Amino acid sequence: MIEDVHLRVEDLIYPIFVCDGNNIKNEIKSMPGQFQYSVDKLQDILDKIISSKIKSIILFGVPDKKDEHGLVAHNPEGIVQKAIKYIKKNYPSLLVIADLCNCQYTTHGHCGTIVDGDVDNDLTVKNLSKQAVSLVKAGADVIAPSDMMDGRILNIRKSLDEKGFQKTPIFSYSIKYASAFYGPFRDAANNSPSSGDRKTYQMNYKNSEEALREVELDINEGADAVIIKPALSYLDIVSRVKRKFNIPIIAYNVSGEFSMVAAASDNNWVERVNIIFEILISMKRAGANAIISYHAIEIAEKLNKDV
Numbered sequence: 001m002i003e004d005v006h007l008r009v010e011d012l013i014y015p016i017f018v019c020d021g022n023n024i025k026n027e028i029k030s031m032p033g034q035f036q037y038s039v040d041k042l043q044d045i046l047d048k049i050i051s052s053k054i055k056s057i058i059l060f061g062v063p064d065k066k067d068e069h070g071l072v073a074h075n076p077e078g079i080v081q082k083a084i085k086y087i088k089k090n091y092p093s094l095l096v097i098a099d100l101c102n103c104q105y106t107t108h109g110h111c112g113t114i115v116d117g118d119v120d121n122d123l124t125v126k127n128l129s130k131q132a133v134s135l136v137k138a139g140a141d142v143i144a145p146s147d148m149m150d151g152r153i154l155n156i157r158k159s160l161d162e163k164g165f166q167k168t169p170i171f172s173y174s175i176k177y178a179s180a181f182y183g184p185f186r187d188a189a190n191n192s193p194s195s196g197d198r199k200t201y202q203m204n205y206k207n208s209e210e211a212l213r214e215v216e217l218d219i220n221e222g223a224d225a226v227i228i229k230p231a232l233s234y235l236d237i238v239s240r241v242k243r244k245f246n247i248p249i250i251a252y253n254v255s256g257e258f259s260m261v262a263a264a265s266d267n268n269w270v271e272r273v274n275i276i277f278e279i280l281i282s283m284k285r286a287g288a289n290a291i292i293s294y295h296a297i298e299i300a301e302k303l304n305k306d307v
Contacts, residue, residue: 005285007277007280007284008012008303011053011284012056013054013057013250013292013296014056014057014294014296016042016045016060016207017035017060017062017082018036018037018057018059018061018062018063018080018082018083019038019061020038020063022040023038023041024038025037025041028184028188030188030255031184031188031258032182032266033262034294036188036248039079039082039086046094048263048275049091049094050091050093050094052296052297054300054302055094056095057087057093057094057095057096058097058099059080059099059140060080060099061079061080061085062151063079063105066104066105067105068107068108069106069123070103070131071104073105073127073134074127074130074131074133074135078096078134081137081138084096084098084139085139086198087139096253097140097141097144097171098144100135100145100146102128102131102147104211108157112127112147112149121150124147125149125150125151128145128155129152129158129159133160137163138200142167142171143160143170143171144171146227146229151221153222154222154303161200164214169224169225171223171226171250172223172227173214173226173227174215175203175211175226175227175228175229175234176215177205178204179202179205179233181232181257182230183255183256184256184258184259185256205233205234208237211237212241215244215245219247219286223247225248225289226241226245226250227249227292228249228288229251229252229253230253231251231252231288232253232279236286238287239286239287242286242287249287250288250291251283251286251291251292252292253279253283253292253293253295258295261275265270273299
């Protein structure tokens with residue numbers, strides 16, 4: 001009766017990895033129970049999502065072909081564009097969020113165009129804006145830029161508005177730390193950097209004031225919601241953003257957090273569903289309005305049974 005924090009199925013966003021090819025459903029070794037799907041196999045996971053009453057998904061592309069600048073990302077026939085068209089035709093009730101970044105599409109695995117050994121911010125932003133327009137033309141309901149380039153929200157907003165997509169929301173990864181928790185995701189998305197790291201554009205995990213500045217900048221540039229990534233070790237950041245800004249917050253329960261729970265539960269060291277539920281509640285308690293989680297389907301099934 002007196003509980004003041006609640007987790008609903010509607011709060012959950014399920015991530016999906018879409019790959020080129022046909023009849024592909026590849027299990028991700030570092031993320032047991034998670035898969036890369038070709039478009040023709042998406043029905044397997046989408047039917048589960050619908051039956052679990054989850055209403056929102058976020059898409060990540062795993063293309064066969066890449067290039068130095070990630071230009072393949074704004075190909076109208078690109079892998080994510082194809083997936084969006086399929087989903088909007090066959091599962092129109094789902095809210096489709098398109099992750100926007102170049103790291104899966106560049107040969108070097110960095111989030112943008114490399115010039116003189118470093119990512120060129122402004123050239124990358126131009127490509128990201130083209131990618132955003134391409135994804136929305138394909139039918140994406142929401143764009144979620146995860147690249148951490150400066151000024152990209154303003155440029156993406158302008159590009160979308162100029163093409164007549166003024167009503168398309170932008171959910172910005174305003175706070176994305178350079179984190180060791182992303183290891184399994186890089187396995188899933190085939191996007192590990194071939195050299196160097198991403199610390200020149202992702203945030204130093206020792207910083208917290210910087211996080212607030214990044215959120216403020218993105219809000220001023222037109223972000224409609226902010227994503228904080230990772231979540232579990234950054235609940236203090238979620239809480240600080242909640243107290244300071246009146247904007248929806250999405251916590252990303254990232255791959256490393258998922259895989260730690262999966263490994264511990266597979267060894268019977270923890271009770272899986274209960275510990276997942278406790279982790280997700282902690283994110284809501286810190287102030288998250290919604291959560292991106294690879295656990296979303298199994299937790300949705302628990303919530304549906306408890307009703």
